[in-house]
Amino acid sequence: SQTIHQWPATLVQPVGSPLSLECTVEGTSNPNLYWYRQAAGRGLQLLFYSVGIGQISSEVPQNLSASRPQDRQFILSSKKLLLSDSGFYLCAWSEAANYGYTFGSGTRLTVV
Amino acid sequence: GENVEQHPSTLSVQEGDSAVIKCTYSDSASNYFPWYKQELGKRPQLIIDIRSNVGEKKDQRIAVTLNKTAKHFSLHITETQPEDSAVYFCAASMSTPLVFGKGTRLSVIA
Numbered sequence: 216s217q218t219i220h221q222w223p224a225t226l227v228q229p230v231g232s233p234l235s236l237e238c239t240v241e242g243t244s245n246p247n248l249y250w251y252r253q254a255a256g257r258g259l260q261l262l263f264y265s266v267g268i269g270q271i272s273s274e275v276p277q278n279l280s281a282s283r284p285q286d287r288q289f290i291l292s293s294k295k296l297l298l299s300d301s302g303f304y305l306c307a308w309s310e311a312a313n314y315g316y317t318f319g320s321g322t323r324l325t326v327v
Numbered sequence: 328g329e330n331v332e333q334h335p336s337t338l339s340v341q342e343g344d345s346a347v348i349k350c351t352y353s354d355s356a357s358n359y360f361p362w363y364k365q366e367l368g369k370r371p372q373l374i375i376d377i378r379s380n381v382g383e384k385k386d387q388r389i390a391v392t393l394n395k396t397a398k399h400f401s402l403h404i405t406e407t408q409p410e411d412s413a414v415y416f417c418a419a420s421m422s423t424p425l426v427f428g429k430g431t432r433l434s435v436i437a
Binding site: 247249257258259261264266274305309311312313314315316317318319320321 | 358359361363369370371372373376378416420421422423424425427428429430
């Protein structure tokens, strides 16, 4: 069966520090991968998605970036965090377009 | 692009009553409509989905209906229980990625 791993679960980082969040999927190949951010009590904001290795689409121009160095690995990064980057970051995967998403357990990021 | 509107933003029901959450979408080409449940502090989880070739789908106490002409779809929860309390998100898609509604916070009062 397929599983998605996301880490770390919580993170407290100072303003201006770098960020690296990692997500991996097991039990499938060539999944569609997604990064979402959720502010407290708010909806799901799509940040990036990828339909294959090295293929990244950005939905929100900001100081975040994403990479997919391997088929089942998706990384969210920032060189310098802002206070507004605080939130609940969720990785997700789907078999293909128009299939349900399975979300990872999320990373709660607090920028101080 | 696709736009999904979800109503209401909050909903309180008595335990045992039914709850209905409605979503409208803008792109008539959208053909996949999932619903997610997110409990406090947890990840969203897929609870039911429907494709455009089907008008209604049921799974125990939950059902989803789709009206392609009007471009809206609804989630129905019958015999609500306290564990149904959560935020529910609808979504629509023709191709990746899904476009989500802003969510409905459902509270089931015992």
